[in-house]
Amino acid sequence: MKNTVSTNTVSINTVSTSTVSTDTITGTRREVRRDILGAPALRPDGADKVQGKFAFSSDIWAEHMLWGATLRSPHPYARIVSIDLSAAFDIDGVEAIITAVDVPGKKTYGLISSDQPVFASDFVRYVGEPVACVAADHPETCRRALAAINVIYEVLTPLTDPERALLPETPKIHPDGNMLRYQKIICGDQTIQGEIIVENTYELGMQDQAFLGLEAAMAFPDSGGAGVDLVIATQWIHEDQKQIAACLDLPVDKVRVTLGGVGGAFGAREDISLQVHCCLLALKTSRPIKMQYSREESFYGHVHRHPAKIWIRHHATNEGIIQRIESKMVFDGGAYASTSAAVLINGITHIQGPYKCESATVHGFAVRTNNPPCGAMRGFGVVQACFAHESQMDKLAVACGLSPVEIRLRNAMRTGDKLITGQVIESVAPVERCIRETDAIPMPVPLARDANPLELVGGSGLTSLPQNIVRGVGWGVSIKNLMYSEKFDDYATARCQLHDGIVNLKFATAEVGQGFVVLAPQIARSVLGVDEVILDPVDTRIGSAGSTSASRQTWMSGGAVDGACRLVREQLFEHVGKIHNIDPLRLVIEDTDIVDMIGDFRISVIDASTGAHFDQTFEHHHRPTEELDENGQGNCHVAFAFVAHRAVVDVDVELGLVKVIQIATAQDVGRVLNPIAAIGQVEGGIAQGLGLAVMEEIVLDNGKIRNPSFTDYLLPTTLDMPDVIAVLIEEPEPQAPLGAKGIGEPPCISVTPAIAAAIRNATGRDLPRVPIRPQDICL
């Protein structure tokens, strides 16, 4: 079947940005004239996105393309007895079917350890594990072909209980064993018994990133199969390139990866999903292959947030000063390793929260089960730790007769304090200020007697009686590491070219919605005094930028762009100095001019760079970190950010329904580089944390996802979102190239425990597990 109309060629969303901008158009809001750092610059891809012109990876279309689709295991654990493809090959329109035997290179992949098969060949270890792929002329043909593949399985008893995975007698479900990582932290006096001791066991369900733009890619084979171009929505094109090349047995430079438009990520695009399959089908058929997951398939096709069970005991003085923490943390990694080892380290090293603590005994386990694989999601192990430590802080407060605010202020950490890993906090650490500024935000007005029924809990269901509605208030405060940890050098690269007053920036930084495409031109304008900035396509024709994760791109890729622009500025000053016989050290950029600090000389950057061409590439590396030793000691993290949240909720105690009324927050951001982008990160993160608190959970039944759809996996809508009142605390971070900390993850971390605490406050219930369901409240 042929398409009658070509929708899109391989458009790659190159954006050109200049600074005429909205102040002149709307006449409002703007005081800063140019879109430099600190200005509310607008996204250069905004106009295309609102008109439906922006090419997401799922929008790409090519002549003679075929559709690819994946056959997945229906069993959580089974041995593959046989695979019969013959009936599927007989279907008209099917061009290729591939299985494990068609993988020419490495048969497995993985971000940390390479333990996940491209296709299962002997055992399937989770429901949804890929077994085969087809290429055909139409998505419907693909569906029929998948249905015609006959796989005979010998079904085995799955291991779905993470606690059972810890037991030595439990049979191994993978040659690498069932323990993905064990790490302890032993610090300080192990004998301390506090005057006050509080303990509990907390649990978190499995959360999905639920980006809207489903996994999608298009692969274009070189003639003769010597290489392949892949256009894909991903978070880290160089890591994809490396892993794909190994599986295809091609040199790395023969796998050229270009970023397609990305419809959100939140961690779910860091691992390989359809990358290798799509390239294999393209090479096999010598035709372009388009692959796109369905929503149900997406639930099976990417990693999720780890479910966790955390036992924790706090020892404190009668005054509420924390002396020692004991904890056992178990993270369910699912069938394959992904980033579980790193998620675990984040969990255990953040279990003290943003509070001083001199002694700790922590045992962390990330285990393998036959549940869906878990890996990166916004907050990366710290979300789990924070729910536990913040729930404990409220217990401590009650035991000591203190308010939730007072117990947190008494223990708040500061710059120079030592973590339980022995690492000294060198980052700006305005924990106390985060708490005080959040506390100063006015509370919402009480629920009016004559409130619009639509505004009550239950909304348009009109289910709630006002007398059953109880209001509660709760707190959450968190610490989050920025960048990768434990010796990982996740550097970023950028190239800057200046000619005729125009800057071209090239980097491999994945724009997933966070707004690096607006920040990068702001940096260039600030450093170089230009207005027009062109962003070149994001592809593997430049060095790595690392992953768009770990709240790291503003710091890392921002640092790389800043560095490249500064090198160009040096060249520009030398060029101007030589022509006009001025010491280049006397030159500075003022607005869009180059001026002599001492004399009268002034020339516009446009004039100075006309006819010249400057070209510099810069790699930004963060300071080195260390691996943890046997006792969990070491400078394993680069830097930290902090945030406080206060939640106000209305609870219908009869029906167990919750409505979040207001979230107040003060976040340590270092420096606000773009207030529009910053508030967008804060509000978006809060929505995801709210989801985890009261509605979002992948429900598993013997390894099978019971709710793999947006009908059954509930996401916050406009009606679920409260008013968000945010204060951005600006205390520039000396280590950060632009003074700014990453702001992506902190908003979603402590808002979850804050909402849980508010529901506890309203109901008097213990509620040790999130998401909190109606039955947890009213039964």
Added chain:
Amino acid sequence: MTPNTEVYQLNVNGKKCEVRDAWIGESLLYVLRERLGLPGAKGACEQGECGSCTVIMDDQAVCSCLVMAATAIDTEISTVEGLSVDGKLTDVQDAFVNEGAVQCGFCTPGLVVAVHNLLDTSPTPTDIEIKEAISGNICRCTGYGRIFEAVRSAAATRQETNK
């Protein structure tokens, strides 16, 4: 695939578009995106929950993933591509860009269509009306705060222009 041999016609953005050689089971979303060169409507849930595929059919906002394309003959369909004239952004589109309502942008075309539909039928919506009207459009990036601002701002601009 054995295609259907019949040809059918859809009226999209004021133009008559012929759909040939199509499998009769295709959704309106698929036909718009893959056959008519209009990828603005997005597929994200495929069951009418997220609103990313919203288009207007005879003045009603519908999820095009739930409409069989072949049943949409004799209706007037407008998509996000049909909103702006000569590349000039509409008031709603302009407000979305200026207020920071766009991040990844995947939900944006559906939201822009839904908000046009809201303001065309209810030019001065209250906050709760706005929330209700776009509660069928899921956004995973923004937390909706800037989207509310964009809708409020577009409604205000429209009021101002219509004075």
